[in-house]
Structure formats: structure tokens, C-alpha cells
Amino acid sequence: MIYLDNAATTKPTEKVIAHCESILRDDFYNPSALYYPAIQVKTEIEEARKAVAEKLKCTSNEIVFTSGATEANNWAINCGFKNKKGNIIISEGEHPSVFEPAMALKGKGADVRIAPLCKNGTIDCDKLFGLIDENTSLISIMHVSNETGAVNPVAEIAKRAKQINKKIIFHSDGVQAFCKIPTDIGPSAIDLYSISAHKIGGLKGVGALYIADNINIASMILGGGQEKRLRSGTENVMGILTFKDAVEDFNDASVKPLFEYAIDCLSKIDKVKVNSFMENSGGYIISAGIYGVKSEVLQHLLNDDGVLVGLGSACSSKVKKSRVLEAMNVDKAYIDGNIRISFCPQNTLEEVQAAMNIIASNVQKLRSKING
Amino acid sequence: MDKVIVIRYGEIFLKGKNRGFFEKLLINNIEKKVKKYDCKFSRSRGRYEISEYKLSQESDIVRDLQTVFGIKSVSIAQKIKSDIDIMTDVILSKMPKTGSFRINTHRADKTFPFTSPQISAIVGEKVLENNSSLTVDLHNPDIEVQIDVREGGHTYVFTDIVECAGGMPVGSAGKGLLLLSGGIDSPVSGYMMAKRGLSLDAIHFFSYPYTSLQAKEKVIELAKIISEFCGSINLVVVPFTKIQETIHEKCSPDFMITIVRRFMMRIAERVAIFRDCGCLVNGESLGQVASQTLQSITVTNDVIKKLPVFRPAIGMDKQEIIDISRKIGTYDTSVLPYEDCCTVFMPDSPVTKPTIQRAEIEEAKIGDIEALIEDALDNLEIVKIEI
Numbered sequence: 001m002i003y004l005d006n007a008a009t010t011k012p013t014e015k016v017i018a019h020c021e022s023i024l025r026d027d028f029y030n031p032s033a034l035y036y037p038a039i040q041v042k043t044e045i046e047e048a049r050k051a052v053a054e055k056l057k058c059t060s061n062e063i064v065f066t067s068g069a070t071e072a073n074n075w076a077i078n079c080g081f082k083n084k085k086g087n088i089i090i091s092e093g094e095h096p097s098v099f100e101p102a103m104a105l106k107g108k109g110a111d112v113r114i115a116p117l118c119k120n121g122t123i124d125c126d127k128l129f130g131l132i133d134e135n136t137s138l139i140s141i142m143h144v145s146n147e148t149g150a151v152n153p154v155a156e157i158a159k160r161a162k163q164i165n166k167k168i169i170f171h172s173d174g175v176q177a178f179c180k181i182p183t184d185i186g187p188s189a190i191d192l193y194s195i196s197a198h199k200i201g202g203l204k205g206v207g208a209l210y211i212a213d214n215i216n217i218a219s220m221i222l223g224g225g226q227e228k229r230l231r232s233g234t235e236n237v238m239g240i241l242t243f244k245d246a247v248e249d250f251n252d253a254s255v256k257p258l259f260e261y262a263i264d265c266l267s268k269i270d271k272v273k274v275n276s277f278m279e280n281s282g283g284y285i286i287s288a289g290i291y292g293v294k295s296e297v298l299q300h301l302l303n304d305d306g307v308l309v310g311l312g313s314a315c316s317s318k319v320k321k322s323r324v325l326e327a328m329n330v331d332k333a334y335i336d337g338n339i340r341i342s343f344c345p346q347n348t349l350e351e352v353q354a355a356m357n358i359i360a361s362n363v364q365k366l367r368s369k370i371n372g
Numbered sequence: 373m374d375k376v377i378v379i380r381y382g383e384i385f386l387k388g389k390n391r392g393f394f395e396k397l398l399i400n401n402i403e404k405k406v407k408k409y410d411c412k413f414s415r416s417r418g419r420y421e422i423s424e425y426k427l428s429q430e431s432d433i434v435r436d437l438q439t440v441f442g443i444k445s446v447s448i449a450q451k452i453k454s455d456i457d458i459m460t461d462v463i464l465s466k467m468p469k470t471g472s473f474r475i476n477t478h479r480a481d482k483t484f485p486f487t488s489p490q491i492s493a494i495v496g497e498k499v500l501e502n503n504s505s506l507t508v509d510l511h512n513p514d515i516e517v518q519i520d521v522r523e524g525g526h527t528y529v530f531t532d533i534v535e536c537a538g539g540m541p542v543g544s545a546g547k548g549l550l551l552l553s554g555g556i557d558s559p560v561s562g563y564m565m566a567k568r569g570l571s572l573d574a575i576h577f578f579s580y581p582y583t584s585l586q587a588k589e590k591v592i593e594l595a596k597i598i599s600e601f602c603g604s605i606n607l608v609v610v611p612f613t614k615i616q617e618t619i620h621e622k623c624s625p626d627f628m629i630t631i632v633r634r635f636m637m638r639i640a641e642r643v644a645i646f647r648d649c650g651c652l653v654n655g656e657s658l659g660q661v662a663s664q665t666l667q668s669i670t671v672t673n674d675v676i677k678k679l680p681v682f683r684p685a686i687g688m689d690k691q692e693i694i695d696i697s698r699k700i701g702t703y704d705t706s707v708l709p710y711e712d713c714c715t716v717f718m719p720d721s722p723v724t725k726p727t728i729q730r731a732e733i734e735e736a737k738i739g740d741i742e743a744l745i746e747d748a749l750d751n752l753e754i755v756k757i758e759i
Contacts, residue, residue, distance in 0.1 A: 294582075297581050300580060300581030300582075300584065301581050304581065369617055369620070370717070
């Protein structure tokens with residue numbers, strides 16, 4: 001199988017897999033306990049926190065481990081919007097784990113403003129700044145789009161937003177950015193930043209929220225007071241300790257040639273519209289709309305030929321089309337046939353070459369069947 | 373004094389010489405349903421009874437009995453010796469401290485020395501003697517107590533009657549083949565025919581890669597849900613991709629659905645006959661969509677040569693069908709957003725008034741229809757859903 005759906009999740013690295021067994025056998029203690037083996041586990045957790053903090057160029061005490069980025073995003077939106085006063089700004093391109101909590105706040109009467117996207121998938125900065133006023137209390141803009149790979153210059157956006165209103169809390173969903181593009185979050189004007197382990201070879205069920213030192217946000221999960229009373233619940237020891245392995249092992253140098261090669265191949269197929277652009281992409285995700293086919297059907301055919309890709313949008317007639325692609329003004333006929341190809345450092349050029357041939361031949365096969 | 377679940381059957385009671393046949397099936401179906409519990413099932417004239425069960429399982433047993441067609445109602449009762457004083461004691465134990473009550477008596481045991489009205493009056497009087505805070509109200513009582521004096525010297529005393537599914541015992545009407553799509557209507561139709569005594573097999577047309585594996589899993593899940601009511605089901609999965617591709621390639625787009633459905637009916641009839649099913653059952657509801665107009669049904673029905681096709685939802689509104697699907701628990705699965713084969717190659721404007729003549733002209737373009745059908749029949753997959 002050639003796995004090209006790494007934006008959905010990545011295969012855990014060999015180091016992570018090997019480490020899991022030893023953690024289960026030897027590091028099973030509750031890190032809150034006071035006997036020596038438990039204290040040792042606690043120390044290892046702190047080392048993992050340090051490894052994550054180094055990647056974000058921040059201090060360890062600014063990292064709070066969570067059950068993943070969905071929790072981190074929900075926390076940022078719900079607790080970052082303090083006292084439920086003022087207004088929130090998000091973008092059209094946000095992941096549902098930001099978009100839905102914001103919509104839930106809107107349902108309770110909050111003023112939620114939505115900044116549009118440009119045709120290249122990035123946020124329209126001028127329109128965003130136009131939405132900010134003296135009552136804006138929270139802005140959440142994703143760093144790299146999970147659908148198109150488009151990169152938003154979030155550090156710059158945060159800086160300019162705070163020049164307009166210095167009281168703003170700025171959050172960014174960094175799930176598809178972390179370890180893949182520079183994420184110097186600590187020195188930036190960004191206050192909250194969500195990341196996840198399983199997109200970089202770690203395990204599902206663990207992520208983190210960066211909370212800048214000068215920011216106070218209420219905890220969303222109360223209980224035993226773990227994570228400096230900010231996120232209660234016995235720590236996911238295996239997830240956190242292997243998060244460190246994944247961060248340290250991640251080598252992003254190898255995917256750029258794959259990305260460029262794949263974009264080149266896809267662009268050569270008749271009536272294929274690539275919605276990811278070299279000049280503003282993180283280099284890991286390609287969104288491609290294929291005219292005249294349903295992406296789900298193509299996904300099945302590719303699956304049968306040993307290539308696993310993601311869907312850019314659910315193809316069922318009963319499900320809403322992609323909000324993000326619609327926001328980019330992508331033609332509906334291309335949205336129906338949208339697939340998402342996403343890489344990891346373990347992918348090889350040979351794999352991608354084979355996959356591109358399989359995609360091209362199946363697109364042709366499917367089109368000939370549909371068009372007769 | 374034992375706590376028991378009394379089971380009453382409905383329409384079977386009206387049967388004459390065949391009653392034994394129906395009763396035997398009903399007993400068999402009840403026994404299958406309750407065999408997972410540690411309990412005793414027994415029968416007496418006109419009543420069945422479940423006893424010696426764990427009290428913690430009582431509500432589960434009642435819920436399971438509500439899925440057995442042929443049962444009209446059940447009651448949780450005290451089984452006692454037919455004796456006026458014991459009846460009084462039991463009723464007093466069930467009574468609140470104050471309030472009004474009424475006693476209804478049914479006496480099957482004609483050797484018991486009092487008539488039904490006499491029993492009600494005597495026991496009622498004794499209850500009042502023991503608790504002067506209670507009153508009798510024959511028209512609108514707070515609590516209604518039932519005394520059922522049975523032959524053999526025992527009596528059931530109970531307060532609540534739990535209505536059950538009614539209908540006829542599954543299997544009493546033979547076996548039908550249900551065309552199960554994955555939508556809301558077909559599982560409901562299967563349920564409705566099972567209620568009239570049909571046991572079911574089901575047939576599903578599978579169009580991978582145009583529909584997903586999840587769509588097939590969804591149909592298996594629906595079959596499992598209705599098997600709670602109709603017993604074990606053999607689900608026949610027909611590989612349908614080649615047929616749909618051929619129709620799409622050769623026939624006029626506006627006739628796509630009409631021709632597809634004629635193929636489905638042809639295959640379903642052959643599978644039904646092979647599997648000893650005496651009828652087909654589908655979820656058609658008149659006028660609901662283009663393929664369910666009178667003209668469309670006429671054209672699809674035209675290919676059926678030997679078996680009747682039952683369409684129990686034909687005269688129902690969508691909301692009525694949805695209400696039943698919620699009641700039987702298929703709704704949440706039916707609305708899962710996976711495409712079924714009906715939406716593959718869906719034309720923008722399907723014909724709503726097709727004719728048999730035109731359908732035959734379109735089918736002539738395909739050529740060897742028989743070869744396509746034989747190929748599909750050679751590659752059937754059978755999923756056994758056992759309860």
C-alpha cells in the first residue's frame with residue numbers, strides 16, 4: 001500500500017512503536033504518585049514537554065498536554081473568549097474543531113465574525129483586519145490549511161492585529177504546521193497554539209496547547225489538578241513520552257521533491273485543478289479537483305490499486321460540500337471530484353511516481369465509464 | 373406467591389382448526405427470544421407465562437417480548453392460589469395508602485364458586501375493610517387491579533398491561549425476500565410484512581466502487597436491527613456494478629433508474645424462487661420519487677412473472693414511515709450519509725412516466741440481458757444474520 005493520507009494521520013515511527021512497549025511495561029505508574037518510579041515518569045513527561053517547547057521556541061511551562069488538537073482548539077475558543085464579551089474572528093478555512101465551537105458560541109449570542117479566504121486558500125488579510133475593532137477579544141486563524149496546505153503568516157497577522165487592538169488574544173491551529181514549517185511561536189505575538197502528535201509520527205490521543213506566559217485562560221477540564229491545574233486527568237504517559245520521539249525524529253527535508261513532482265503530474269492530467277500552490281504551501285498537502293468524477297469513487301478505485309488518498313470533500317449527496325473549497329470559489333464540478341494527497345518523510349519518490357501513474361490511469365478509466 | 377410475566381396472544385385466538393400451527397410457531401419464537409435468559413417458559417390454556425427469572429432481567433425480558441409478533445400484551449403479575457383471602461392480601465400489598473381503585477375480574481375457571489362481578493365486589497369490600505383511606509371509583513380510578521382466575525386453581529393479579537407488537541407469528545405466512553436498499557422505507561416494509569407473519573431473507577444490490585463498503589455495512593446493520601423482529605435473515609448481496617455500468621453506457625440517461633430497477637426486480641425474483649421465498653417485499657411508496665410513480669411501478673413490476681410483490685408502505689406518507697422507523701430503531705442507521713446504488717449515475721431528470729414499450733426499446737440496446745443477470749447470480753455473496 002502507498003499511503004498518501006498523512007494529513008489525516010501518520011504511521012507511528014519505528015522508534016515510537018518500540019518505545020510504546022517499554023512504556024507499557026516499565027512506565028505505567030501514575031505520574032502524580034510520590035514514589036520513585038512515578039517521579040521518574042513525571043521527569044520523562046517534563047523532558048517531552050521540553051522537546052515540544054524547543055520546536056515552538058517557547059519555554060516548557062507554556063506547553064500544556066491535551067488529548068489532541070480538537071481539545072486544544074475547543075479550549076482556546078471557549079476559554080480564550082473571556083467573559084463571553086466582545087467579538088471573535090475566525091476564518092472560513094478553519095478546521096471544524098475551531099469552526100464548530102465558534103458557531104456554538106454564536107448560537108449562544110456571541111458576535112462571531114468570519115474572515116474570507118483568497119483564491120489561493122490563504123486568509124484575506126485586509127478583510128480580516130477590517131473586521132477587528134476595539135471589542136474584538138479573540139482571533140483564531142489556522143497556520144496551515146488541513147484541506148489545501150495553504151500557509152497563513154500567522155505571526156505577522158497576530159502582530160498587526162494587536163497593533164489595531166492590543167487586548168486581543170490570538171490563537172492559531174498549528175496541527176498541519178508543527179514540525180513541517182518553521183513554528184517560532186514563543187517569540188511571536190501568538191498567544192495560543194494547538195498541536196497534535198499523530199500528524200508527525202506520534203500517537204493518536206495526545207496533543208498540546210501552547211499558552212503564552214502572560215496569558216491566563218481558565219481550565220476546561222477540572223479534576224485532580226494535573227498540568228499545573230490547567231488540564232486535569234491522569235496524563236497520557238505513552239502518548240506524551242512518544243510525542244518527544246516523534247518530534248525529535250521528524251525530518252521534513254525529504255518531502256519537497258515529492259510535493260513538486262506530484263503537483264507537476266496532477267497538473268498534466270486533463271481538467272484537473274490543483275488547489276495548492278507552491279508559493280504559499282506548507283509542502284505536505286495537495287488538494288486537487290478532478291472534473292467529472294466523484295472523489296469517493298476514485299478513492300475506492302485507488303484503494304483497490306494500492307494507493308490510499310484522502311477526500312477533499314465528502315461526496316455523498318446527503319453531506320454538505322467542502323466549506324473551505326467553496327470559500328475559495330472552486331467550481332462545484334471540481335469540488336465533487338476533490339482528493340487530498342498528503343505526504344510524510346517516509347514516503348519515497350518511487351512511491352509517489354507509482355501513485356501518480358495509478359491516479360492518472362484511474363481518472364481516465366473512470367471518466368470513460370461515466371462518459372461512455 | 374410467584375412473580376411471573378403473563379403473555380397474551382391476539383389474532384391467533386380467532387383461528388379455528390389451524391390454531392395449533394400458529395401457537396406452535398409463536399411458542400417457538402418466544403422460546404428463541406428468551407433462551408438467553410435464565411427463566412422458565414410454560415403455557416396453559418389461553419395464556420403463556422415466564423417464571424423463575426431474575427428480577428434484574430425483568431424489564432429486558434419484557435422489552436424482548438415486545439419484539440415478538442403474535443403477542444398482544446404482557447403483564448407482570450403475582451401468581452397465587454385461587455383464594456379470595458390471598459387475592460385480598462396481594463391487592464392490599466399493591467395499593468397506595470390513599471386514593472381510588474377499581475377491580476376487574478376475569479374468570480376462566482368456571483368451577484370457582486363466585487362469578488367475576490362477585491369476586492370483584494368481595495375482594496373490593498375486604499380491601500376497604502383493611503384500609504378505610506381508599507375509595508372505589510369504577511369510572512376513573514387511580515389504580516386498576518386485574519384478577520385473572522385461571523383453570524387449574526391459580527390466579528394472576530396485576531395492575532399494568534404492556535401493549536406488544538401484535539400481528540402474527542413470524543413464519544406463519546411463509547418467507548419473503550425483502551429488497552433492502554439502506555434507506556428509511558425498505559426496513560420499515562420488512563418489519564410490516566414480518567408483522568403479518570412473514571419470515572424474511574433480504575437482497576441488496578452493491579455497486580462498489582460507486583458505493584462504499586460502509587454502505588454495505590450499513591445494510592448489514594439494518595438487517596440486524598430488523599432481525600430482532602423477524603428472526604434470522606440471509607442477506608444476499610448482488611454485485612451490481614457491471615449491470616449499472618452497462619445500462620449507463622447503452623441506455624438513455626432518463627431511463628437509467630427505470631432499467632436499473634427492472635434488473636433488480638428480475639434478479640430478486642430469481643433469487644427469491646431459488647431461496648423458497650413466496651413473495652418480494654419492497655419499500656415503494658406511491659409518488660415518493662420518480663421511480664415510484666404509478667407508471668414507473670407498472671414498468672418495473674412488468675418483469676415480475678411468478679411472485680406477488682408486497683409494498684406495505686405504498687399508501688403511507690414519508691412521516692408515517694419515519695415514525696415507524698424510529699419506533700423499530702432503524703432510523704438512525706438509515707440516515708447515515710452513505711450513497712446507495714440508486715444514486716449512482718443519477719440523471720438530472722429521470723423519466724416519471726415511463727412506458728413498458730419504451731423500456732423494452734432501451735433494454736434492447738443492451739443486448740444480452742440474460743448474460744449480465746447470470747453473471748451477477750454467479751457471484752452472489754450471502755451474509756448470514758443469526759439471532
